[in-house]
Amino acid sequence: MKNTLRFSISAFFALSLAFSAVPPAKAGSLVDSLLDAYLTIQSGLAADDLSTAHEAALHYISAFDSASDSINREKLQAHAEAIASASDIETARKAFASLTYQVIDLVNYMGARSDAPVYMANCPMAFGGEGGQWLQKGETLANPYFGSQMLRCGSLGKQIAGRNKATGQHPSDGNLPATAACGMQADSCQMNCCQSENE
Template sequence: MQSLWAHEYHTMKKQIITAFFTVLAISFATAQKKKDAQVSKLYQNYIAIKSALASDDAGKAAKSASEFVQTASAMKSNTIPAKNLADLKNEASGIAKTGKIASQREMFHNLSNDMYALSRQFIFSDKPVYLQYCPMAEASWLSNEEKIVNPYYGNSMLTCGTVKSTIK
């Protein structure tokens, strides 16, 4: 009789442990992304840089990058880890300091990668955000519209690229 009780006890213990880890796994998988007004503003600054590069406007890209740096500098220190924030500011500062659109586009590649990483933690917009990719540049960028407007080649290849995913 006691071995039957011990068997049922161990079976129930396994079921409870399995249920606990299942609930834990589901909660991690469905963890809510945070919504933060400062991060949303940072994303809007990023979109302004993207649009300027797509328009072949180095001056406007530099101005938009400066605004990005200002927004990043005003962020609360606990919003984004310090290293990530420093990387974002350095990349945008580089875009702001150079007047050469080719250099700006190279720096935009890293800025885009870091913004994409940030999109996994934060909601940038109430509307979908599109991860787009240009095979010629071998680089991705984020967009607030599904239509391809390529920041890496501007008017010379404005519609080159594809939507890789939609971030909601």
């Protein structure tokens, strides 16, 4: 958790420097393109489809073609490049975990204009119990770290982008109640909600 927080803070400062010279309209369009590619990677990994993840990672990388020259592309593309070149799905999933923190920071810092609701989600069992976050469209959990083994493992957190169903507004804070896959509040979810769908 401490390493995640440290990574997130340093990534936030790197992103703020990287995007400080980008005009807001162009930055919003870039973030939307990156978020769309990221969500395709997420759904590909949740479906155990490495080729979809590869292709979407290449779209993520190419989204920077329209970006300002002042952006540190090498740093911002590194995790997507690792996914695009991954020889197996487990390697892609590890790189995706790092990409997730970057995309969360991008959306929090720059905002996203998409109307489709995008939620934060978390699986406490990912990576040997260290846990892993991801973003996804919709409220039905689609775990990119376990795919078909435990597709619904995890808990749904706050809405980070898109129109809020209740208010019709884009969330600025997104403090929506977190609901676990087992129907419990995320902070009280027991590990048994994260059992294999085949068990």
